Amino acid sequence: MKRAAFLDRDGTLIEEKGYLNTPEQIRLKKGVVEGLKLLQQYGFYLFIVTNQSGTKRGWVSKDRVERINRELIRLLRSYKVFIKDTSVCFHHPNERCRCRKPQPFLIFRLLLKYPEIDVKKSVVVGDKDSDIKLALNVGAKGILVFPHTDFLDVARSIIKDSHGFDIPGN
Ligand SMILES: [Mg+2]
């Protein structure tokens, strides 16, 4: 069985910019490359799981969101970090869909597609209460990050929790 890290995009992997409109606005948060590499090295599948209701609010087009996601994935790949898949909710909260976080469907569809994942040994990392609720709703562990959190510290604590030892290094 594989472990997975279900990663929020805005405010978790990249700097929160309100609604991101162009790929040039992508700024990786501190420790993201190193932290994702570590998770990858310890066998975690990496997924991006994101709410993008800005498309329905008229702030950014669906096409733009998809371009930004592709660009983020390409940027991470240039550092040898491989995002396995992406799961996006484009709905407005008023639509009461089944996929807007903290509803579990964005993760459920990944679990259907990758049945080798053990969700109980997986983590959801995000900067919002809805990310933590999502973790509860799927039976994974939720990890909250803050604007100045170093993602490498997050990854180290995940490995410590899953493998029971400290990663050497500062
Ligand atoms: Mg977020």
Ligand SMILES: [Zn+2]
């Ligand atoms: Zn949705």
